Amino acid sequence: MTPVVQVVAATKAFGANAVLAGIDLAVAEHEAVVLIGASGSGKSTLLRCIDLLEEIDDGDILLDGEVISDPAVNVDAVRRRIGMVFQQFNLFPHLDVLTNITLAPTRVHGTPRAAAEARARELLARFGLAGREREYPDRLSGGQQQRVAIIRALATDPRVLLLDEVTSALDPELVGEVLDLIGELKGDGMTMVIATHEMAFAREVADEICFLHQGAIIESGQPSTLLDDPKAEETRRFLQRIHSKR
């Protein structure tokens, strides 16, 4: 079966600084791949490259078997099929919750307003945000804002959801509600690529975990194998540091 997302020998450098040093990655339908690694290891850049927010220097990125990293590709059309959620939510502060969610469906996908709003309300209700439709983002808690941001990305029915450290900017007591939502999406069979520092969550939700170090995937495998019995020295050291911080 064709993977939903495939990254082939992708490289990227900012000046002399190699951020991605030959990444290979395949994400099958309904699969959740979790990227772990220290800050600066290339997790965010990889996600941004898949969403074409950054250009790779060499290699290929494929979406449903079709090369999307070609300069001739219409990036807007590609991004319509991918959902991305950011660490800092990036909600639009001048629009209320409902309009944040319906902006892309109505303006980009041509969904009639009534249908887009009905779908947005349904998603809000499902994820515990019923009654918040007319609130503005800065009236919501960080956890609520991030849930709205995820719903906004879901509202266009993307083929794959890219989650870039979506709980890193949250107060510790708000992390759970966002992770629960992502767990539910996993249950729905959503295809996801997730960059995170939450190891317990990674173990729970991941089909595969990739450990990134200096722009390369050093080691990947099932959660239990990689987290409990890492092969590479770098992986071991990273996991030790994470655990000693607790």
Add this chain to the structure above:
Amino acid sequence: MGAAPDRQEVRRQARRSRARRDRATASAATLIVVAALVLAVVLAPGWPSVRQSFLSWDDLRRAFPDILTGFWLDVRMFLATEPIVLVLGLTIALVRVTRAPVLFPVRAAAIAFTDVFRGVPTILVIFGVGFGVPALGFSWLTNDEVILGCTALTLSYSAYVAEVFRAGIVSVHPSQRAGARALGLTAGQTTRFVVLPQAIRRVVPPLLNDFISLQKDVALVSILGPVEAYRQAQIYGSEYFNYTPLLGAAALYLCVTIPLTRITDRLQDRQLARRSTGGAA
């Protein structure tokens, strides 16, 4: 909790008496300063003649209807110029922030436009347009001084307002653009639905500042001949050797600019308050 209300009452009284003392001090200080200023003016050696030529109630009454008519022209010039300034300014700002290579010549023109018209004194622009354009002798071009004057003001102020808009656009954080593009919005849709609404909200106070400035600068058009409030007062002054009408004209400008200033202050305060409460996360 028996003692608590007493202590609260004591504190409240202390606060009240401190407030009363502060008010008394402020009033006394103001009174002393104003009295000193008035005395200084009244005791000045030239005061009798100043009083005669600048504070003559009769002259003011005689000239006021004409000055008011002239001021109405000022207001109309302002009302005609401001909307065009806003549209032109926004257009220039948008051209300057686009990165499309096709638009390079337009972008260069926009930069040249803002550089030139922001760099030249407004009064020179008015001179240039007001006397230069008719000299070209095109029969299809207007010779109306009011229209020419307003055109010059439009050029000058559009350059300022374009920079205000551009500052607003640039101040919207790049993550907003990334958020919009990630949803599949095109560059144009991102600007229209995400960047511009936030940018414009942010620059309302500085824009109002330029409004106030323009409402005064319409008087400069008088160098081309139109008799607006300032010019009318000046004519009256040289006819009757009395300058009270100039003070009358000044008062009329203040009637418009002070309310505008207060609105600007209020908006600015509101924005500051919003920024300090919201957007913490």
